[in-house]
Amino acid sequence: EVVMTQSPATLSVSLGERVTLSCRASHSVSSNLAWYQQKPGQVPRLVIFGAATRATGFPARFSAGGSGTEFTLTISSLQSEDVAIYYCLQYNNWPPWTFGPGTKVEVK
Amino acid sequence: EVQVVESGGGLVQPGGSMRLSCEASGFTFRSHVMIWLRQAAGKGLEWISYISPSGTTRYYADSVKGRFTVSRDNAKSSLFLHMDSLRADDTAVYHCATLGDFGDFFDYWGQGTLVTVSS
Numbered sequence: 001e002v003v004m005t006q007s008p009a010t011l012s013v014s015l016g017e018r019v020t021l022s023c024r025a026s027h028s029v030s031s032n033l034a035w036y037q038q039k040p041g042q043v044p045r046l047v048i049f050g051a052a053t054r055a056t057g058f059p060a061r062f063s064a065g066g067s068g069t070e071f072t073l074t075i076s077s078l079q080s081e082d083v084a085i086y087y088c089l090q091y092n093n094w095p096p097w098t099f100g101p102g103t104k105v106e107v108k
Numbered sequence: 109e110v111q112v113v114e115s116g117g118g119l120v121q122p123g124g125s126m127r128l129s130c131e132a133s134g135f136t137f138r139s140h141v142m143i144w145l146r147q148a149a150g151k152g153l154e155w156i157s158y159i160s161p162s163g164t165t166r167y168y169a170d171s172v173k174g175r176f177t178v179s180r181d182n183a184k185s186s187l188f189l190h191m192d193s194l195r196a197d198d199t200a201v202y203h204c205a206t207l208g209d210f211g212d213f214f215d216y217w218g219q220g221t222l223v224t225v226s227s
Contacts, residue, residue: 034211034214036153043217043218044153046213046214046215049208049211049213050210055215087152089213091211091212091213094158094167094212095158095167095169096155097212099154100152101152102152
């Protein structure tokens with residue numbers, strides 16, 4: 001099983017600042033990595049797939065990269081609507097599919 | 109518009125059984141892999157089962173293997189999860205989801221149905 005870790009657990013950032021979230025896999029997952037955004041009380045929503053491809057509906061301030069075992073999600077200028085928990089998911093070696101524990105992004 | 113809507117959750121005693129349903133619309137259900145996931149309150153996301161388009165291939169997370177059974181009715185565009193021997197740690201919101209057209213990630217999720225296992 002591929003174990004996913006995320007850092008930091010919580011990120012407190014001022015509006016307009018750059019945010020970088022990290023995700024690490026215990027084994028290479030190639031580029032088969034997705035990011036999800038979950039706002040309070042809502043269902044997770046796909047942000048990124050294929051490690052770097054933005055999903056429909058997400059603005060260009062969201063970007064992502066990485067391959068193998070190290071991945072990042074960047075929000076270039078944090079907006080209030082971006083406050084959420086972000087989860088990474090590996091879909092290279094399944095079953096099982098495995099999520100990271102999440103990074104909570106909040107406004108300082 | 110793709111929609112998946114779960115139902116069937118509620119309160120059940122430890123050791124009991126429950127059957128969840130997921131009704132799909134807006135896509136060719138019989139051609140898609142379907143997934144169940146769950147999320148306990150304040151916790152992370154957990155994949156729990158997979159079923160192939162024909163229903164012949166099924167996978168389960170170790171945490172539910174031998175207790176949960178996934179099935180589907182392609183004629184009714186419906187997905188099911190039969191849960192036996194429920195435990196307190198099965199308490200969670202259960203979501204059905206589709207597997208992506210561009211990769212084996214989960215793209216469309218339902219709002220979920222809450223299962224509470226408690227005496």
